Each structure stands twice: as C-alpha cells, then as structure tokens.
Amino acid sequence: MMVAIPAQAETIVARSGEHDGFSRLVMRLPDKTNWSLTQSGTTATLKIDRPEAVFDTAQVFNFIPRTRLQSFQQNGAGAPLRIQLGCECELKSYVQKDGYLVIDVRDGKPGQTYSSSSGVLPLGSLAGASGYRFDLTPGRIEQSRTELNLAAALASRAAIVGHSLREPQVQVAPEPQPVVTLPDPVTPLQTQVALDQEEATLPDVNLLLDLDETARAAAVNASEHRLLQQIGRATNQGLLDLVMTEVSDEQVPTMVAPLGIQDRPLNPLDHLSVTTAVDRDMGLMPLHDQGADEKLHCTRTKDLAVYNWGNELPFADQIGPLRSELFKEFDEIDLGAAISLAKTYLYFGFGAEARIVLAMLPPGAANTEVLTALAVLQDGGSLPITHPFAGQQGCDGDVAFWAAIADGAIKSNANAEAIQQTLARMPVHLRVHLGPKISTMFSEKGDEHMAASALRSIDRSGVEEVPDINLAQAAFADLTGDTETMADELKEEVAERTENAPRALMDLITLSFEERKALSPDLPDLIASYELESRDGELGAELRLTEVMALALTGQFQTAFEALENLSEQDGPIARVTAMEPLMTLLTERADDVTFLKYALIFAEQATPKEATPVAEMMTRRLLDLGFSEQAQSLLVKLALEPADETRRLMMAEAALGMDLPHRALVELMGLDGAEANKLRAEALWRNGEFDRAGEYLMVEQETDAAARGFWHSENLDAIEPGEGQFGQVAEVTAQLDVQVQEPDEMTPLAHARALVESSVGTRDSIEALLRGVARDPESSN
Structure with a gap:
C-alpha cells in the first residue's frame, strides 16, 4: 500500500509478530493520543485523534503470513486505518505503559461476530444463558427470575431508599482478599475491586426485587451502563481479558488468574481475567507469550547477530561454497543459500x-x-525515516546499536549499555569500521564515559590505521574541552586527504572562529577547491558557508562579501542569514574603520531583521563610537520585535543624543537606573536647558564638579559645596561679585565716588581671576 505523506506528517510505524493462535500488531502512539478500535465482521477500523498521523504498514507482512491479516488501507493523513481480516477473528487490544498499542488478532468461531469500540473487547455470554448481558426488559424478567436475580446481584448490593441506588460493588471471588485501588497516574480506570467476606452474601438483593418490574429494569440498566463503562476502560488498558476455552465444541468463558494460576475452583461469574495496574506494569499480564524476553516491538537479536554469521576462516573459504550452492537445478535460486551468502558478506562488511x-x-x-x-x-548510507530499526534505540540487544547507526545520533532514551556491548562483540574489522561513528555520536550526545569506552574498544583491536578515528578523537576532545588536541586531530585528518577531509576542514575552520584563532592563509583556497568538487553535492552548501567564514578569518573581507553573494544566489536567503553572522562579527571585531564603515553603513540600511539580530548590538556600539548615530539607530530599530534589553535601550538613547534629540533620549531612559543611565539622562536634561535637574543626577553619580557647573548655570548657588572643585570656586567668586556690585549707602558724594571706583577695580580684578581659573567649556561656547 502506498500512502502520500505530507511534509508535516507524523508517521506511526506498525510492526508485527506471529504467535500460536494469534497474530500481533504493535505500534507506538503519540503522547496523550485518544484512539478507538472498532470491528464489523472481517473489517476493523483504527482511529486516532491526530490529523497528521500516517500509518506505515510496509513491514507488517515481513514477519507474518496473510492469513488472519490480509491488507491495510489509509486514504490519507489523519484518516482511519482500515484492517481487512482473512478470518472470522476476534480483536483484543490494550496500551502498554510506554505508549505502545498492542492489537491481537485471535482465531474465532465460524459465525461468531465481534464488535469493539475504543479498544473495548466483546464480553460474550455464558453458554445457555441468553439473557446474561443484562437484557432485563419486562418480558425477559417474566421469563427468567433467576436471570433477574443474577443481574441484580451484579448491579447493586446497597439498600434502596426512595428508589435510589448507590454505586454497585462487584463480587469477583468467594474468598476474602485485600482491597486494591488502581492509582490515577497509572491508568484512568477509576474502579475498586472490593473482596470483603462480610459483603459476599449480598443481603440487599431482595430489596431490588420488591420494586415493580419497570423500576427494577430501569435501575439495573443504569447500573449496567456504569459497569460496562468501567469494564471498557479496564479492557482499553489491558487490565481485563476475556478468555474463550473450547469445551465440547462450545465456547465457554472461563477465568484466567493474573499470574497464570488456574487450578483453583472457579466462580460462575469469573469469566473475566482481572489484572491490577501493578501486575501490568511489572509484566504479569495474562498474555499467551509470557516466555518472551524482549519487548514486543523490538527486532530479535538473533536476526541482527552479524558477529555470528562468519568465522576466522579466510574470506574465500567461506564465500566460495555458498556461491556454488546459490543456484539449484533449472537455475532456481536456493533461498537458504542466498540468505547465508548475504549474511556472510555482511559479516565481512x-x-x-x-x-x-x-x-x-x-x-x-x-x-x-x-x-x-x-x-x-x-x-555508510542513510535509511528513510521509517527504517526497520525506527524507535528501537531503547531496546535490549543488538537492535539498539543498529538503530543508533541508522538515526545518526544517540537518542535520550537509548540503551547505551546495549550499544556498547554490541560494539564489543563485533569482529575486529567491523569494530574499527563502525566504532569511530559510535564514539562520535556519544561525544555529540555529551556522554563522555561511553565515548571513551568506544575508543578503548577500538584501541584493543590492535589495528593501527583506523578510518575516521581522527574525527572521533576530535569529537571527544571537543567534549572534554581540549581544543588543542581537537585542532591537531582535525589537521591530521585534513593532511591525510581522506574522504572525511572536507568535513574535518570545516570543523577546523569553525573551531578557529569560535576560539578567534589565526587561520593559515592557504585554507580558504583549499576549502574553495573542495567546494568546486562538491558544488552540487551534499556538502556543497556547507562548504560555501565555511568559505565565507575562512575568508573573513584571514582578513579578506572584500573576497568574503563576494563569496557571500555567490552563496546567496545558490543556497537562498536562509543560508545567507547563517553566513552573515560570522562575517559581520569578524568585520566588527577585526576590520579597520574604513573597511568597517564601507560595509556596515550599507548593512545598517539594507539588512533584514533576521540578518541584523545576531550582530546588531556589537555593530551599533562601534557605529556610536565612530559618531554614526543615525545608522546605529537604524540598526537598533530592526530589533523592535526582540525582547526588551537594557543595553539596547541605553544605546538607543545615546543614538538619540547623537542626533540632538534629547526628548527621545529621555523617553528611552524611562524606568532605567544605573550610572550610565543617569549620565545620559543628565546630558539630555542639560541639552533641554534643565541645568538644575541635570546637576542633581550628576551629584548622584559623584560628579561634583559637573553638578556644580549645572547648579551655577541655574543660579542655584546654595546647592554648591564651597570650594568643591573648579565650579565651587566659581560659585564663591560669583557670590563675591554680587556683594561688590552693590552701591555703597549713606556716604558723602566724594566718599561715594571713591567707593565706586574701588568697587569697580575690585570687580574687574575678580572677573579676570575668574576667567583665568575657569577652563573654557566647548559645549558652552555657544
């Protein structure tokens, strides 16, 4: 079956297994997903509430025959999965605690029909008891008083007052047992099985029989509905199971004990297998394959044991006989010989x-x-997302190893011990072939212990020339923070000119950028040659990005911007944004003023917000220092959608002051505290002519002389400390001048004239001293 998978599809891989008497489907459901399974005759429908879900059933018939299951069909993403059965089978389903949905297709009796909803299994009926499913209509009650008693016993044991019933408690065993309450976090089933010896007699049943037939039927139907709801939930979680046993060609429901103990006397009502949530989580479910020692969805180790598919004999001695047995009479392929030959080839790699x-x-x-x-x-190839080992890194055995290789990364739920043990069991030639990749993936995950263990496993092989070992050791050195060793390993890999040399060269240049180290001048030409060879290959885009970075590291900014334009044409705007960050960072940090302004002024006007965001603050700082306030503000405006940042607001205020916009600067500084904010606020107030307020902010920052100057301009001489700094002295002289310019009182005309002359001379001398003592202020020269 072919299914068109949309770009955002969520693939659910179905796996299968064949067992005695039933076939099993297992699939991993997304977290918190509601599902339902219904059956009508030989057709079943599985629905889940994920509109993007796509069922991958391509692997199902690799492990089971087309007997009980014949085909699968899904019309599109989110559509139900229709399962076509090849027999009159019974479906049983439950969900494991790890989110795996298990569907068993069991053989049924001819002519018997089943119907299930939301994973609820058919309850069946007792042989010879047609009314056992609580079919308590008035006519049925008249026909069978015994059946009514049985239904009433299941429905309620509480006394009925005013025709009201309490919730029923179901007796499932005659002997006393402890009360088991299923915890909420384990299952949504909110039921309690009470097995109290004192309540086993059900003394209140006769009270129900005292009602009229209509009231009895209504009460029992309500209890039936509640009981079936709880049974449905329990079945959905795999806590209840219906076991059909053949006795004299008839199917009779019998009780299966949770632990497989079936030798005790059975109660007539014990037609259900009851399992607590604790039993289920500890693997004590009454399944027919209890002897299985692996998870249901995991590929068996014996199907992946490559190390067992060959021996120490020479290659020709093992391959030759198998090749001669490949074809039988009439040139037919010998299936067994072909499989053995393929496995031997895999053993040798x-x-x-x-x-x-x-x-x-x-x-x-x-x-x-x-x-x-x-x-x-x-x-060294890659597999599709729905590969045979998908989602199996957490399994025990060899499949965890191959799942990690297929995924290209160690997942958070990976069984690291199983991966390491499988590597250790590999023959030497496969260990040195696959070991470096395993070590690299553990290093990238941050697992230093497992990465080192994989490297030691390779060292014990005794092989001197190990492919990819330099990359593995470089990744481990990066994990441990040993950048010198990492650089040495990468340089060695580049020098050997192996197939991994381009990757090693890119890692080396990236390391040089991160560490801000010098780069050999010939490396940009080397990376350009690799880019020419792989222009249309998988590494082409990465090599072009690294070339831009290498040119910037060597100071060739003009060539770097030319390479950036080439990258933009071939790889698009997303690649341009990625390359712009290291290029503009190095331009800001290392270029001279002329080179910086040549490209930074254009960048400030034309850059998109995505391009500007990583480098805007550092470029703005340098533009402000160079006096280009307008371009700095233009660059900061591109960050309008970014979260508020104090540093950015301070630079915006500084840019506003540079453009002589003090009011805008004060707006940007609203709510900000600190020395830099106070100084900028004082400067903005000064430009507004509010010298007194400016002096107050300067006093807070202990700028006493500048504050005295502000107070002097505002003629607030009382706020100035006498003799405090240069403008403290200015304030004293100013006060003296105010006294000297006052005209003398009550003097004769001649004495008055003499006093005016002396006052004039003194005032002129004081002003001359004042002008000599006060440095000329450039900002106040206007």
Missing part, C-alpha cells in the same frame, strides 16, 4: 555485495528488509 544477493530473492522473502538495511548502514 561487504554491504553492496550483500544487497546484490538479496535483490535476487523474490519479494517478501523472510528477513530481507532487515538484511538490506544492515547492508546500507555498513556502506
């Missing part, structure tokens, strides 16, 4: 040869999909 052999097999041959995936991974 020949993935391409193994795929050629597997391609000769007919479609649907056993285990070919898994073997093909192993062959691709051994050759």
Whole structure:
C-alpha cells in the first residue's frame, strides 16, 4: 500500500509478530493520543485523534503470513486505518505503559461476530444463558427470575431508599482478599475491586426485587451502563481479558488468574481475567507469550547477530561454497543459500555485495528488509525515516546499536549499555569500521564515559590505521574541552586527504572562529577547491558557508562579501542569514574603520531583521563610537520585535543624543537606573536647558564638579559645596561679585565716588581671576 505523506506528517510505524493462535500488531502512539478500535465482521477500523498521523504498514507482512491479516488501507493523513481480516477473528487490544498499542488478532468461531469500540473487547455470554448481558426488559424478567436475580446481584448490593441506588460493588471471588485501588497516574480506570467476606452474601438483593418490574429494569440498566463503562476502560488498558476455552465444541468463558494460576475452583461469574495496574506494569499480564524476553516491538537479536554469521576462516573459504550452492537445478535460486551468502558478506562488511544477493530473492522473502538495511548502514548510507530499526534505540540487544547507526545520533532514551556491548562483540574489522561513528555520536550526545569506552574498544583491536578515528578523537576532545588536541586531530585528518577531509576542514575552520584563532592563509583556497568538487553535492552548501567564514578569518573581507553573494544566489536567503553572522562579527571585531564603515553603513540600511539580530548590538556600539548615530539607530530599530534589553535601550538613547534629540533620549531612559543611565539622562536634561535637574543626577553619580557647573548655570548657588572643585570656586567668586556690585549707602558724594571706583577695580580684578581659573567649556561656547 502506498500512502502520500505530507511534509508535516507524523508517521506511526506498525510492526508485527506471529504467535500460536494469534497474530500481533504493535505500534507506538503519540503522547496523550485518544484512539478507538472498532470491528464489523472481517473489517476493523483504527482511529486516532491526530490529523497528521500516517500509518506505515510496509513491514507488517515481513514477519507474518496473510492469513488472519490480509491488507491495510489509509486514504490519507489523519484518516482511519482500515484492517481487512482473512478470518472470522476476534480483536483484543490494550496500551502498554510506554505508549505502545498492542492489537491481537485471535482465531474465532465460524459465525461468531465481534464488535469493539475504543479498544473495548466483546464480553460474550455464558453458554445457555441468553439473557446474561443484562437484557432485563419486562418480558425477559417474566421469563427468567433467576436471570433477574443474577443481574441484580451484579448491579447493586446497597439498600434502596426512595428508589435510589448507590454505586454497585462487584463480587469477583468467594474468598476474602485485600482491597486494591488502581492509582490515577497509572491508568484512568477509576474502579475498586472490593473482596470483603462480610459483603459476599449480598443481603440487599431482595430489596431490588420488591420494586415493580419497570423500576427494577430501569435501575439495573443504569447500573449496567456504569459497569460496562468501567469494564471498557479496564479492557482499553489491558487490565481485563476475556478468555474463550473450547469445551465440547462450545465456547465457554472461563477465568484466567493474573499470574497464570488456574487450578483453583472457579466462580460462575469469573469469566473475566482481572489484572491490577501493578501486575501490568511489572509484566504479569495474562498474555499467551509470557516466555518472551524482549519487548514486543523490538527486532530479535538473533536476526541482527552479524558477529555470528562468519568465522576466522579466510574470506574465500567461506564465500566460495555458498556461491556454488546459490543456484539449484533449472537455475532456481536456493533461498537458504542466498540468505547465508548475504549474511556472510555482511559479516565481512561487504554491504553492496550483500544487497546484490538479496535483490535476487523474490519479494517478501523472510528477513530481507532487515538484511538490506544492515547492508546500507555498513556502506555508510542513510535509511528513510521509517527504517526497520525506527524507535528501537531503547531496546535490549543488538537492535539498539543498529538503530543508533541508522538515526545518526544517540537518542535520550537509548540503551547505551546495549550499544556498547554490541560494539564489543563485533569482529575486529567491523569494530574499527563502525566504532569511530559510535564514539562520535556519544561525544555529540555529551556522554563522555561511553565515548571513551568506544575508543578503548577500538584501541584493543590492535589495528593501527583506523578510518575516521581522527574525527572521533576530535569529537571527544571537543567534549572534554581540549581544543588543542581537537585542532591537531582535525589537521591530521585534513593532511591525510581522506574522504572525511572536507568535513574535518570545516570543523577546523569553525573551531578557529569560535576560539578567534589565526587561520593559515592557504585554507580558504583549499576549502574553495573542495567546494568546486562538491558544488552540487551534499556538502556543497556547507562548504560555501565555511568559505565565507575562512575568508573573513584571514582578513579578506572584500573576497568574503563576494563569496557571500555567490552563496546567496545558490543556497537562498536562509543560508545567507547563517553566513552573515560570522562575517559581520569578524568585520566588527577585526576590520579597520574604513573597511568597517564601507560595509556596515550599507548593512545598517539594507539588512533584514533576521540578518541584523545576531550582530546588531556589537555593530551599533562601534557605529556610536565612530559618531554614526543615525545608522546605529537604524540598526537598533530592526530589533523592535526582540525582547526588551537594557543595553539596547541605553544605546538607543545615546543614538538619540547623537542626533540632538534629547526628548527621545529621555523617553528611552524611562524606568532605567544605573550610572550610565543617569549620565545620559543628565546630558539630555542639560541639552533641554534643565541645568538644575541635570546637576542633581550628576551629584548622584559623584560628579561634583559637573553638578556644580549645572547648579551655577541655574543660579542655584546654595546647592554648591564651597570650594568643591573648579565650579565651587566659581560659585564663591560669583557670590563675591554680587556683594561688590552693590552701591555703597549713606556716604558723602566724594566718599561715594571713591567707593565706586574701588568697587569697580575690585570687580574687574575678580572677573579676570575668574576667567583665568575657569577652563573654557566647548559645549558652552555657544
């Protein structure tokens, strides 16, 4: 079946397994997903409330025959999955605690129909008891008083006052047992199984029988509805199970104890298998495959044990006999010989040869999909998202190792011990081939212990020339913070000119940028040559980005901007934004003023917000220092959608002052405190002519002389400390001048004239001393 998967589709991979008497489907549901499973005849429908969900059933029939299950169909993303059954089968379903939905397709009796909803299983009926499913209409009650008694016993045991019933408690065993309450976090089932010996007699049943037939039927129907709701929830969680046993060609419901103990006497009502949430979580569910030692969704280790598919004999001695047995009479392919030959190729690491052999097999041959995936991974290829090992890094056994290789990264739920043990079991040639990649992935995850363990496993092999070992050791050095060792390993890999040399060179240049280290002048030319070779390949875009960074590191800014234009044309605006950050960072930090302004002024006007965001603050600081306030403000405006930042607001106020906009500067400084904010606020107030307020802010910052100057301009001489700084002396002289210019009183005309002359001379001398003592202020020269 082919399904068109949209760009944002959420793929749910279905896996399968064949067991005695039933076939099993297992799929991982997204978190907090509601689902329902319904059956009508030989057709079942699985629905989940995810509009983007796509079911991947391509692997199902690799492990099971098309007997109980025949086909699957989904019309599109979010549509229900329609399951076509090949028999009159019974569906049983439950959800494990880790979110895996398990659907069992069990053999049923001919002519028997099943219907389920939201995972609820059919309850069936007791043999010979047609009214057991609480069919308590008045006619039925008249026909069978015994059935009414049974229904009433299940419905309620409480006394009825005023025709009202309390919630029923169900007796499931005759002997006394402790009360088990299922915890909320484990399951939504809100039911309590009470097995109290004192309540086993149900003495209140006769009270229900005293009602008229209509009231009895209504009461029992309400209890039936509540009881079935709880049974449905329990079945949905795998806590209740219906077991059908053949007795004299009839299906009779029987009780299965949670722990498999079935030798005790059975109660007639014990037709359900009851399992507590604790039993379920501890793996004590009454499943028919209790002997299984692996998770249901995990690929078996024996299907992946590459280290067991060969021996120490020479390659030719093992391959030759298998090749001779490949074809039988009439040139027919021997299936067993072909599988053995492919496995031997995989043991020796020949993935391409193994795929050629597997391609000769007919479609649907056993285990070919898994073997093909192993062959691709051994050759360093990549698998689609829905590969055979998807979602299995948390499994025990070898599948965790191959799932990590296929995913290209160690996931948070990965079984690190299983991955490491599988690597240690590999033959030497596969260990040195795959070990560096495992070590690198552990280093990238931040697991120093496992990364070092993988490197030690490679060292114990005794092989001197190990491919990719330099990259693995560089990644480990990066994890431990040893940048010198990392640089040495990368340089060695580049010098060896291996297939990993371009990747090592890009990592080396990136490290030089992060550490702000000098770069060899010939490396930009080397990266350009690799870019020419891989222009249209997978590494092309990354090499072009690294080339821009390398040119900037060596100070070739003009060539770097030319390379940036080439990158923009070939890789688009997103790649341009990524390359712009290191280029403009290095331009701001290392370029001379002329070179910086040549590109920064254009960038300030033409850059998009995405381009400006990473470098706007550092570029604004340098533009303000160079006196380009308008361009600095233009750059800061591009960050309008970014969260408020105190540093950015201070620079915006500084830019406003540079453009002689003191009122705007005061607006930007509203709510800000600190020395820099007070100084900028004082400058803005000064330009507004509010010298007194400016002096107050300067006094807060202990700028006493500047504050005295402000107070002197505002003629607030009382606020100036006498003799405090230069303008303290100015204030004293000013006060003296005020006294000297006053005309003398009550003097004769001649004495008055003499006093005026002396006052004039003294005033002139004081003014001359004042002008000599006060430095000329450039800002007050106007």
